[in-house]
Amino acid sequence: MYIPVNDMLKHFKQDAPAMANITHKSDQWSPYHDNSGTVLAVGIPGAVIVAGDTRLSNGYNILSRDATKLSQLTDKCVLATAGQYADFIALRKFLQQRLQLYEFQNEVQASTETVAHLLSRELYSRRFFPYYTFNLLAGLDENNHGVVYGYDAIGSYDQMTYGVQGSGQELVVAVLDNQLKGYNKINKTIPQTREEILDIILDCFSCAAERDIHTGDNVEILIITAAGTERIVKPLRKD
Amino acid sequence: MQYLDNYLQSKGGYDYTNVKRNELMKAQGFKEMPFTKTGTTIVGVIFEGGVVMAADTRATAGSIVADKNCEKLHPLAPNIWAAGAGTAADLHHQCAHFNAKLKLQRLNLNRQSRVNEVITKLTTKLFPYRGHIGVALIIGGIDSNGPQLASVSPHGNYVYHPFQSMGSGSLAALGILEAKFQDGLTKQQAIDLAIEAIEAGIFHDMGSGSNVDVVAITKEGVDYRRNIRQYNAKSHQKQIPYHFPANNTPALRKYEFNFEKQELREIGKEMEIIE
Numbered sequence: 001m002y003i004p005v006n007d008m009l010k011h012f013k014q015d016a017p018a019m020a021n022i023t024h025k026s027d028q029w030s031p032y033h034d035n036s037g038t039v040l041a042v043g044i045p046g047a048v049i050v051a052g053d054t055r056l057s058n059g060y061n062i063l064s065r066d067a068t069k070l071s072q073l074t075d076k077c078v079l080a081t082a083g084q085y086a087d088f089i090a091l092r093k094f095l096q097q098r099l100q101l102y103e104f105q106n107e108v109q110a111s112t113e114t115v116a117h118l119l120s121r122e123l124y125s126r127r128f129f130p131y132y133t134f135n136l137l138a139g140l141d142e143n144n145h146g147v148v149y150g151y152d153a154i155g156s157y158d159q160m161t162y163g164v165q166g167s168g169q170e171l172v173v174a175v176l177d178n179q180l181k182g183y184n185k186i187n188k189t190i191p192q193t194r195e196e197i198l199d200i201i202l203d204c205f206s207c208a209a210e211r212d213i214h215t216g217d218n219v220e221i222l223i224i225t226a227a228g229t230e231r232i233v234k235p236l237r238k239d
Numbered sequence: 240m241q242y243l244d245n246y247l248q249s250k251g252g253y254d255y256t257n258v259k260r261n262e263l264m265k266a267q268g269f270k271e272m273p274f275t276k277t278g279t280t281i282v283g284v285i286f287e288g289g290v291v292m293a294a295d296t297r298a299t300a301g302s303i304v305a306d307k308n309c310e311k312l313h314p315l316a317p318n319i320w321a322a323g324a325g326t327a328a329d330l331h332h333q334c335a336h337f338n339a340k341l342k343l344q345r346l347n348l349n350r351q352s353r354v355n356e357v358i359t360k361l362t363t364k365l366f367p368y369r370g371h372i373g374v375a376l377i378i379g380g381i382d383s384n385g386p387q388l389a390s391v392s393p394h395g396n397y398v399y400h401p402f403q404s405m406g407s408g409s410l411a412a413l414g415i416l417e418a419k420f421q422d423g424l425t426k427q428q429a430i431d432l433a434i435e436a437i438e439a440g441i442f443h444d445m446g447s448g449s450n451v452d453v454v455a456i457t458k459e460g461v462d463y464r465r466n467i468r469q470y471n472a473k474s475h476q477k478q479i480p481y482h483f484p485a486n487n488t489p490a491l492r493k494y495e496f497n498f499e500k501q502e503l504r505e506i507g508k509e510m511e512i513i514e
Contacts, residue, residue: 036302057445060278060407060408060444060445060446061443061444061445062443062445167302171303179481184488184489185487185488185489186486186487186488186489187484187487189482195478196479199477199478199479200477202475202477203475203477205475206473206474206475209474210304210307210473211303211304212302212303212304213278213299213302213303213304213445213446213448214302214445234474234475235474236474237448237471237473237474238442238470238471239297239441239442239445239447239448239449239470239471
C-alpha cells in the first residue's frame, strides 16, 4: 500500500520526540576556562609558606608545565590563585598597580590586612561577572606572624592559619586538618618548625599529583619572613 | 490514521520510551552518576608477522585518578587481544562476555577464532545500544588471514588500518604513529614504536598516565609484558614519617560485643568532638 513519505516521517518524529528536538546545551560558549591546579598556604609564627603547582591545563591538555600561580604583591604578602589563569593575570595587574599607587601616596607599603581588604573589594566589584579565581592571600601581619586569608570567587574572605584552593583541594585539606590542627586526635602534636611543615606540604602536593590529573609538573614554594623571600622549586609527576 | 499507528507499532523498530523516561528523571533532579572512564591512550601497530598493542594504566573518575595501575589489555582468544578505552565497567564486562562467547564457539566448531568474527559480534551488539555501552576498542590478532588490526567505536563503527590509536590520548599517540610508522617493521621496532606512542599520551594527555603495558601477538604465541615501562615514581618521600599512636582517636561512643552471650552493650561515656 502507498504511504506518503511525509506522513511516515511525522510518525517517527512522534515516536522519538527527544531524538528530533535535541538541543546541544554544551555547545554554548562560556567566558570561563578552568586552568586548574592547586595552591596552599600555611602561616606560622615568624613566617608564611605559600606553595602552588606550576601546571596550566585546559581540559585534558597541558598548556604549560612552568606557569607560576604565585605573585608577590608587597615585601610581606603573596597572592596564590587557582582557577582561570587569565583572570589571575588581570587581578594581579590591578593589585600591583593599585599597591604601587598606595606606596607612592603613603610612602609605605600596604600591610597584609590592607591588601586583603583591597582584594575583597576588587573581587566584589565584579559581582555580576566574577573573576573565576579562588584566591589565598598569605603574608606577615604587623607582628610578623604568618597569616592566610582565603577567598571565594566574589570576595568573601576570612583569616585562617592555613588554606588550600584548586583542583586538589579536597585531597589535601583533610590531611592538613589532621596534621596542622590535630583534628581527630586526642594528643595533638602540631609541627612547629619550618622543616616539618615543608615536609608535610611537599608530601601533600606529591599525593595530590598522584590522584588529581590537573596537579603535577613542579611545585613552587615561597617562604616569606621578615628577612626576605625564599623560593624553592621541587619536581612532581609529569603525567 | 489509527491503522498507521497499529501498523508501525506491530512493525517494531527502535523503542525510544526510555529516552522520555530519562528526560523526566533528569527534570526531577536525578543526577547522572559519573562512570569510571579510563581516559586512556591505547595503540595498535602491525608488524611483519604479527601485531603489537600497547596501553597506559590510568583509570579516571572525573578528574580524580581511580586506579593508578589498571589493566587495559584484555585477552579475547588465545590469538586475539583487545585494548580498551572508555567506561571501565563496560570494557571489563564486554570483553569477558566475548571471551566466553568465542571460547564456546571454538569448542563447538573446533576452529581458531578470527578477528573479523570478533568485529562482527562486537558491532552487532554495540549498534543497538546507540553508543551507551561506552567501549572504544582496538582489536588485534593473528589468524588464518594473517595479522589483523581494527578499531571499534562505541556506536558500532569499525576501521581496519595498520596502526590505530583510541582514547583521550589518541591524538598525541597518532602524531607519533603517523610520523614513524612504516610497513615491514620488526617485532622489536613495532614494540618500541608503540611504547613511544603511549609515552606521548602519558605525558601530554592528562587522562592517561602511570605505566605502559604491551602485548605482542605472533603465530608463535602471545608475549604480554605488564608494566614494561614505569615512569613517574612518587616524587617526595616524607622525611619525618607520619606518626599515628594507638588510642589517639577520640571515640563518640564505645560498644562491646560479647560473642558467647551474643549481646551488644554500650561501655564508656559519650566523648565530645575535640577540635
